Amino acid sequence: MLSTVYVKHGMSGTNVELREALPGVPEIDRTTMNSWEDPEFRAAVERSGRKKLIIAGLWTEVCVAFPTLDALRAGYEVYVVVDAIGGVSRTAHESAMQRMIQAGATPISVLGLACELQRDWGRPDANRLRAIMREYFDALKTLKG
Amino acid sequence: MSDVTPIRDPKADPLLTPQNAVLALIDYQPEQYAGVHSVVHGELLAHVTSSAALQRRSSCLSC
Numbered sequence: 001m002l003s004t005v006y007v008k009h010g011m012s013g014t015n016v017e018l019r020e021a022l023p024g025v026p027e028i029d030r031t032t033m034n035s036w037e038d039p040e041f042r043a044a045v046e047r048s049g050r051k052k053l054i055i056a057g058l059w060t061e062v063c064v065a066f067p068t069l070d071a072l073r074a075g076y077e078v079y080v081v082v083d084a085i086g087g088v089s090r091t092a093h094e095s096a097m098q099r100m101i102q103a104g105a106t107p108i109s110v111l112g113l114a115c116e117l118q119r120d121w122g123r124p125d126a127n128r129l130r131a132i133m134r135e136y137f138d139a140l141k142t143l144k145g
Numbered sequence: 146m147s148d149v150t151p152i153r154d155p156k157a158d159p160l161l162t163p164q165n166a167v168l169a170l171i172d173y174q175p176e177q178y179a180g181v182h183s184v185v186h187g188e189l190l191a192h193v194t195s196s197a198a199l200q201r202r203s204s205c206l207s208c
Contacts, residue, residue: 001167001168001169001170002169002170003169003170003171003172004172004174005172005174005177007174011174011176012174012175012176013174014170014173014174015173015174015175015178015193017190017193017194017197018170018173018193018194018197021194021197021198021200021201022170022197022200022201025200035169035171041169045167045169048167050164050165050166050167051165052161052165052166052167053166053167053169054161054166054167054168054169055169055171056168056169056170056171056193056196057169057170057171057172057173058171058172058173058174058177058178058180058181059172059177059180059181060183063171063172063177064171067169067171079161079166081192081196083184083192084189084192084193084195084196085189086181086182086183086184086189087181087182087183088180088181088182088183089182089183090182090183092183093183093184094183108161110192110195110196110199111195113161113196113199114195114198114199116160116161116162117161117162117163117199119150119152119160119162120149120150122147122148122149122150123149123152128198131198132195132198132199135194135195135198136191136192136195139187139190139191139194140188140191143185143187143188143191
């Protein structure tokens with residue numbers, strides 16, 4: 001699921017790199033900073049029939065925290081991808097992480113999640129996990145170099 | 146040692162599977178990135194891109 005805020009009123013859409021990585025995925029545009037209060041967003045989650053919700057977004061303390069807290073209260077298990085998100089400062093990000101964890105959210109990491117989904121190297125799609133890992137470590141190496 | 150282990154029932158699996166979870170990527174827009182200072186942008190982008198790859202590769206993650 002992909003969602004944006006206020007694009008209809010002038011904000012830019014999802015960043016180019018992410019859009020290119022998700023061809024054909026519709027964007028749910030909202031005015032509210034709390035995706036859970038947006039009927040279209042909530043309907044999409046409910047339509048999936050799943051009870052485990054993985055959330056990542058910007059900023060941690062706003063567009064991640066608000067729907068996380070609400071979804072927890074609505075009975076979902078909520079997992080926050082801590083290394084794919086960020087806030088205006090470390091303090092803002094970390095305090096929002098604490099707030100969410102206090103409320104029952106589970107922190108996870110991108111690669112941890114990738115492995116959790118694959119679970120067994122003997123299953124199909126193992127090569128796709130290898131590709132994700134390779135790209136991830138290459139990107140980080142490029143940043144350091 | 147086995148060649149591969151059986152897939153657990155996704156409804157009962159306490160861990161995340163492509164069938165029991167939905168992934169929501171929220172507000173990854175330039176205006177939002179501009180305000181982020183808890184993490185270096187390049188590093189953030191690498192992680193966001195990997196998250197997108199998960200959404201793409203796990204064909205059932207949000208169906």
